[in-house]
Amino acid sequence: MSGTFFLNPQVSLAETDDGAVLLHERTGRYWQLNTTGFSVLRGLTNGQTCEQAAQTLASQCAISDTRARSDIAALLASLCSADLLRECR
Amino acid sequence: GYEPPALTAVGEF
Numbered sequence: 001m002s003g004t005f006f007l008n009p010q011v012s013l014a015e016t017d018d019g020a021v022l023l024h025e026r027t028g029r030y031w032q033l034n035t036t037g038f039s040v041l042r043g044l045t046n047g048q049t050c051e052q053a054a055q056t057l058a059s060q061c062a063i064s065d066t067r068a069r070s071d072i073a074a075l076l077a078s079l080c081s082a083d084l085l086r087e088c089r
Numbered sequence: 090g091y092e093p094p095a096l097t098a099v100g101e102f
Contacts, residue, residue, distance in 0.1 A: 021099070030101065031096055036092050036094040037095055037096055040094045062091070071093045071094055074093075074094075082096070082098075
């Protein structure tokens, strides 16, 4: 996944005190995203690539680039698997 | 403190 991403148009997002809630209007499922996850999602939907988002996360949270890439890859897999986020093609 | 990004299924309606 080296491209950019966009939020599925069928998903409603509401920011909360501890992150965000995402509601998939077609499936009726809703999800909780923690603060770090919401920060990453915001970067991705604002045009950051996976690599750029990892660099931002590593810088903000003082973690290694490797850890940041791994955590973002896991988050992306979850978001795409749930059809909340889609890759621009 | 670092909290890894996490997505949690809450439910459905």
